[in-house]
Amino acid sequence: MEVIIASGEQQAKLAADAIEKLLRRETDSTLGLATGSSPLAVYGELIRRHEHEGLSFARARGFMLDEYVGLPADHPQRYRNVIAAELVDRVHWDGERVHGPDGLAADIPAACAEYEQAIAEAGGVDLQLLGIGTDGHIGFNEPGSSLSSRTRIKSLAPQTRSDNARFFGGELDQVPVHCVTQGLGTISEARHLVLLATGRHKAEAVHQLVEGPISALWPATVMQLHPHATVLVDEAAASRLQLADYYRQTYASKPGWQGL
Numbered sequence: 001m002e003v004i005i006a007s008g009e010q011q012a013k014l015a016a017d018a019i020e021k022l023l024r025r026e027t028d029s030t031l032g033l034a035t036g037s038s039p040l041a042v043y044g045e046l047i048r049r050h051e052h053e054g055l056s057f058a059r060a061r062g063f064m065l066d067e068y069v070g071l072p073a074d075h076p077q078r079y080r081n082v083i084a085a086e087l088v089d090r091v092h093w094d095g096e097r098v099h100g101p102d103g104l105a106a107d108i109p110a111a112c113a114e115y116e117q118a119i120a121e122a123g124g125v126d127l128q129l130l131g132i133g134t135d136g137h138i139g140f141n142e143p144g145s146s147l148s149s150r151t152r153i154k155s156l157a158p159q160t161r162s163d164n165a166r167f168f169g170g171e172l173d174q175v176p177v178h179c180v181t182q183g184l185g186t187i188s189e190a191r192h193l194v195l196l197a198t199g200r201h202k203a204e205a206v207h208q209l210v211e212g213p214i215s216a217l218w219p220a221t222v223m224q225l226h227p228h229a230t231v232l233v234d235e236a237a238a239s240r241l242q243l244a245d246y247y248r249q250t251y252a253s254k255p256g257w258q259g260l
């Protein structure tokens with residue numbers, strides 16, 4: 001696992017560089033998309049590169065991490081609509097090439113199995129963007145999630161519902177109780193995991209993710225088992241890291257050609 005302590009702006013450039021490298025290669029690429037505030041600066045940088053540097057998403061496929069269950073199709077907080085507004089529409093990416101778990105399916109387990117199948121048929125995810133919840137969730141894999149879980153329905157933890165109430169006008173009772181999320185096993189199969197975290201409220205989750213014992217209690221710790229995981233954190237989110245100086249030195253002496 002590589003830990004890079006960098007400002008939100010630097011994080012966005014580094015993650016966008018890795019995504020641009022994939023989009024400009026000869027073969028089609030598959031991006032794993034996350035919602036929440038953490039990836040917004042990355043999306044902003046990708047939109048800038050699309051508008052000013054000709055970065056094209058035409059040959060890419062996208063798979064989202066998660067979705068609320070039961071929000072009406074036109075609800076602005078439905079993750080499908082959020083990602084359309086924050087990235088897909090703004091980079092003129094064909095919406096048919098961007099997929100997400102179906103939170104409105106009549107048969108949710110069948111829809112989850114189909115989603116797994118669609119990811120597999122696309123050849124798997126090349127780069128998965130991730131944020132982290134204050135309780136250490138990735139996607140919507142709340143504490144207690146199996147480390148080998150697949151896409152499925154989950155109940156949101158009270159902490160997550162209260163954290164996300166800000167997107168629902170501060171009204172907790174408007175936040176859905178259930179979600180569908182790629183599992184920790186699904187996420188772990190992406191070839192490169194790139195997690196972004198900013199702010200002191202993420203410091204404990206980041207400490208556990210990087211330095212804690214692997215445990216379902218802190219689901220993001222599953223990333224310690226991944227052969228190519230990058231964790232981009234600002235100073236505040238890094239404030240509880242025991243080995244922060246070592247991560248700084250390592251990154252400062254990293255060969256420039258290496259990329260993420």
Ligand SMILES: N[C@@H]1[C@@H](O)[C@H](O)[C@@H](COP(=O)(O)O)O[C@@H]1O
Pocket residue numbers: 034035036037038039065066130131132133134138139140160164
């Ligand atoms: N389901 C999303 C996650 O994918 C996201 O990473 C996390 C952190 O959100 P934020 O980036 O807004 O702090 O919470 C949400 O509940």
